[in-house]
Amino acid sequence: MTNKHVSGFVAIIGRPNVGKSTLINALMGEKIAIMSPKPQTTRHRIMGVLTKENYQIIFVDTPGLHKGKDLLNKTIDKVAVSAISDVDLILYVVDRKKDDAQDHVINYFKQANSKVVLVINKIDTLPSKTAIDEIIVSYLDSYPFLAVIPISAKEHTYLNKIEEIIVPLLDEGPRFFPEEMKTDQSEEKLMSELIREKILYHTEQEVPHAVAVVIESLEENQELNTLDVSALIVVERTTQKQILIGKGGEKMKKIGMEARKEINHLLHTKIHLTLWVKVKKDWRNRPSDLKSLGYGDDV
Ligand SMILES: Nc1nc2c(ncn2[C@@H]2O[C@H](COP(=O)(O)OP(=O)(O)OP(=O)(O)O)[C@@H](O)[C@H]2O)c(=O)[nH]1
Ligand SMILES: [Mg+2]
Structure with missing residues (x-):
């Protein structure tokens, strides 16, 4: 059997400050997106291209989704929303139990009928396995997630699971970008x-x-x-x-x-x-x- 080559665009979506940019940097093994403890750090869509022998994943970091009032906030919210319908797969990052604010995000997945993997981040801050399970359970009824992956982006815990789970979910496809290209950011x-x-x-x-x-x-x-x-x-x-x-x-x-x-x-x-x-x-x-x-x- 010849190995087929798969590829696809995978957006990292979630509320502000959940660790999306920390995750893309950890997955890429280098800093392509800035990170900070303040919400609304990311204002642009940023691509990270991960090229391996049999696959190419184009991760897309996005601004945290929130209902901001000023024009800048509305503009950057649109960046994340348009990414949802543009990509093949979504990593939906959360760092706590589901609350009403998450409905704003999940509704976009429903509208676009997105393929979504739920990523529970910051497990290093949780006291026990039970605490992780409680978070998972709070989301399960809200969307048909394809998988659930608890991780710590900061401490690089279980990051390999992400590639392991998403590669089989991608379709056969070409290398969209040259191997040496890591990001679209100048x-x-x-x-x-x-x-x-x-x-x-x-x-x-x-x-x-x-x-x-x-x-x-x-x-x-x-x-x-x-x-x-x-x-x-x-x-x-x-x-x-x-x-x-x-x-x-x-x-x-x-x-x-x-x-x-x-x-x-x-x-x-x-x-x-x-x-x-x-x-x-x-x-x-x-x-x-x-x-x-x-x-x-x-x-
Ligand atoms: N303890 C812990 N902190 C984390 C983890 N991942 C991210 N953080 C922290 O969470 C804060 C926000 O991280 P960012 O990566 O900037 O979050 P973001 O989701 O990109 O935020 P926006 O761009 O504002 O939407 C930073 O202080 C990170 O250090 C983690 O796994 N564990
Ligand atoms: Mg960010």
């Missing part, structure tokens, strides 16, 4: 995301969600053998700008240092990073600002 996009990740870690309350980051220029400095990166951080209010910069510029310095370290690592090149902060009033509700800041074009 280095520039990943750089701006890493800067945003550090901001998410260092700010509280409304500030993290009011931030957008764009790379303004990239220039090779041949003399110093560095890459000079200039990034613009956009916030909505002057007070947010002040918080972000911090007393004597301390906070911005810290964010810049941490971001530079990760970007150095990512590009295997020394970079020189300059960060600028600008106030754009109410950008999250202005279609033209959303577009110029890179949101909405992947819906």
